[in-house]
Amino acid sequence: MSRKKTAKGKTAASSPSAGSPTGKGAGKAARSSPGIVQMNGVVHPSRPSISNSSEFYDIAFKVMLVGDSGVGKTCLLVRFKDGAFLAGSFISTVGIDFRVMITFVSHSLQIWDTAGQERFRSVTHAYYRDAHALLLLYDVTNKTSFDNIQAWLSEIHEYAQQDVVLMLLGNKADATHDRVVKREDGERLAKEFGVPFMETSARSGLNVELAFTAVAKELKHRSMKDPNEKFKLQEYVSKEMKGTGCCRS
Ligand SMILES: Nc1nc2c(ncn2[C@@H]2O[C@H](COP(=O)(O)OP(=O)(O)OP(=O)(O)O)[C@@H](O)[C@H]2O)c(=O)[nH]1
Numbered sequence: 001m002s003r004k005k006t007a008k009g010k011t012a013a014s015s016p017s018a019g020s021p022t023g024k025g026a027g028k029a030a031r032s033s034p035g036i037v038q039m040n041g042v043v044h045p046s047r048p049s050i051s052n053s054s055e056f057y058d059i060a061f062k063v064m065l066v067g068d069s070g071v072g073k074t075c076l077l078v079r080f081k082d083g084a085f086l087a088g089s090f091i092s093t094v095g096i097d098f099r100v101m102i103t104f105v106s107h108s109l110q111i112w113d114t115a116g117q118e119r120f121r122s123v124t125h126a127y128y129r130d131a132h133a134l135l136l137l138y139d140v141t142n143k144t145s146f147d148n149i150q151a152w153l154s155e156i157h158e159y160a161q162q163d164v165v166l167m168l169l170g171n172k173a174d175a176t177h178d179r180v181v182k183r184e185d186g187e188r189l190a191k192e193f194g195v196p197f198m199e200t201s202a203r204s205g206l207n208v209e210l211a212f213t214a215v216a217k218e219l220k221h222r223s224m225k226d227p228n229e230k231f232k233l234q235e236y237v238s239k240e241m242k243g244t245g246c247c248r249s
């Protein structure tokens with residue numbers, strides 16, 4: 001966690017130069033991976049150096065999107081940032097891609113998109129350690145991505161902080177004809193591992209805002225000193241979803 005002066009509003013931080021991932025450079029999200037440097041075929045992550053940032057914030061929480069390649073991590077983040085679906089051919093993320101700095105009244109989320117491909121796993125592991133929250137995605141149209149969630153949870157258990165805020169997201173909920181993973185299966189798995197869960201769609205926007213807002217609220221509450229001020233992430237999510245009736249298809 002880092003503290004600096006606050007600037008309000010949603011700020012994109014795409015295309016930062018290597019070594020200064022939080023540098024200014026607001027603009028449209030690029031699908032490249034400026035957060036890494038490649039030398040002799042070796043991929044080196046540029047460490048998130050919040051203290052060197054030129055962005056302004058009181059408290060910055062690092063949030064990472066993880067999950068198999070193709071589950072929709074990049075699209076989810078672009079939907080959240082730009083409110084649009086990134087249509088077109090699938091361009092797989094390479095390594096780590098710092099995308100967005102979201103600023104709330106007194107805290108910020110620094111959101112990192114990661115590559116789902118196996119060959120970048122060691123790079124993403126290196127970033128887990130200082131992540132405050134992880135959004136773990138599977139694709140409801142891809143059974144393998146769902147089956148791999150247990151392996152992802154083991155990795156998270158091994159590499160992330162013990163108290164990391166974790167949320168399971170079943171993405172592509174809009175793709176009703178191609179769906180192979182039922183919502184109940186996602187709910188069951190999440191319950192088994194004690195992780196909050198919701199289905200999302202980067203295409204339709206279903207629950208995208210809610211996923212990030214819920215994580216932000218949880219992080220904010222955890223950072224508060226008053227132990228009586230407990231925030232229940234799953235309860236909040238369930239309540240918000242009931243309110244809108246948004247995820248019952
Ligand atoms: N129908 C539907 N398609 C989606 C959704 N989200 C992503 N896609 C499609 O799924 C494909 C992969 O999306 P990406 O966001 O690039 O996947 P990713 O998880 O970032 O993949 P890696 O970068 O390789 O880890 C693209 O063709 C998207 O158009 C969604 O909510 N609904």
Ligand SMILES: [Mg+2]
Pocket residue numbers: 073074075091092093113114115116
């Ligand atoms: Mg991607």
